[in-house]
């Protein structure tokens with residue numbers, strides 16, 4: 310328990326949103342509060358803009374930025390805060406899903422005018438699968454948007470969240486006057502100065518206080534009183550335990566670009582957000598307070614320097630203390646490795662660290678030892694659960710166009726798959742290799758990287774697949790009865806597990822009906 314104080318002060322989380330809701334802006338304001346950066350604009354968005362689809366240099370540049378902002382640590386009010394960045398572009402959603410396996414809580418940013426958007430729905434679902442505590446920040450209140458009550462209903466309906474507003478807006482757009490913090494029982498007044506704002510705080514223990522009318526005008530004061538009364542009737546009181554269990558979600562309102570409502574969010578966040586939580590492995594639960602170190606790889610980033618094919622593996626410390634130059638067991642390889650220059654991330658700076666605690670992320674230089682989901686521990690081999698691959702949504706055959714470079718191509722594909730860029734399936738009938746991705750952009754990224762990093766060239770050929778799902782069956786005969794006649798639709802993943810390639814949802818439903826004994830799985834993590 311020697312690390313208790315260090316563990317308790319850590320808050321490791323991600324900010325998630327649909328692109329353009331304000332994730333980057335909010336991240337930057339949080340870093341400014343933490344003194345981790347001095348000027349606005351220091352954090353570059355790592356989102357790959359739509360226009361970049363065919364602009365490889367842009368993709369490469371963006372990849373460079375995203376490694377710098379993958380993890381941003383800072384100190385605030387005695388707490389060590391680690392923000393794990395997630396790519397905004399939906400084609401990289403799988404990356405985001407995996408990052409969510411390494412956080413203890415999330416903040417969801419919603420654009421007040423757009424409400425809940427599709428990408429937010431998907432990401433929140435992944436958080437809910439893991440009972441990750443969620444705080445919602447409704448952004449851009451300086452613009453005219455949806456009614457606050459309607460937004461709360463939308464959050465409940467579309468995201469299935471039980472919301473509890475802990476702050477409440479007074480007007481919006483040109484009439485935005487500020488927020489009333491139900492959490493702190495104070496009024497924060499908004500006064501825009503271009504892109505800056507100052508917060509004028511008035512302590513209000515009783516909303517009937519006439520000072521309210523003086524500060525925001527009688528009409529707005531009356532509306533605020535009525536609305537807050539309504540909130541008290543409709544929404545239950547905030548219970549910290551319920552939030553920690555992922556049962557209720559506090560909601561805040563503000564304007565990230567104006568730095569308004571951000572400090573309340575941060576102050577409440579460090580108060581209520583969970584410190585590092587236990588992790589599940591196939592053999593036991595790992596408690597962060599355990600003495601022995603353990604951790605897992607949730608992200609691998611290829612080095613930007615094409616001449617050195619080393620990569621950075623991002624390891625989430627789950628228990629004990631990680632120490633530089635100490636031997637740790639790599640469970641999958643079954644041997645011990647030590648790391649002489651583990652990297653920690655403070656804001657946009659990287660530095661070599663001697664030790665790291667649960668909740669921290671260390672970057673380990675890797676020349677091909679790691680793949681996503683690998684674990685490190687002191688002695689006991691471990692396999693962490695909860696780091697699944699999802700069924701890809703786009704598929705293509707990959708063909709070698711340079712017979713002299715078959716080895717390079719195979720190595721390139723292998724390593725890119727270990728990095729989690731896409732998934733590889735091998736068709737059982739003809740042995741052809743199929744690459745499955747979440748978005749179309751990955752095909753271009755893979756082709757480009759194979760060429761530049763592995764000196765291999767490939768082309769894509771279309772294949773009519775709608776979904777790939779893993780399947781299992783306890784009865785071996787039934788398994789074969791299902792699989793044998795449709796061998797052209799069966800492939801193996803990299804771990805040699807069988808995957809069914811369906812051409813439509815209809816076909817899949819028919820198969821499910823015809824073969825009730827077969828279990829179909831839509832993520833790679835299942836009990837057979």
Ligand code: G4P
Pocket residue numbers: 326327328329330331332333334335354356397448449450451452563564565566567
């Ligand atoms: P993302 O990471 O979620 O994709 O969003 P990002 O922070 O990049 O913000 C998207 C756009 O929304 C940016 O404008 C940003 O300035 C703006 N924005 C963020 N917060 C607020 C807010 O509170 N109010 C208003 N009115 N706008 C906000 P942009 O024009 O795309 O980029 P830029 O030229 O301002 O950098």
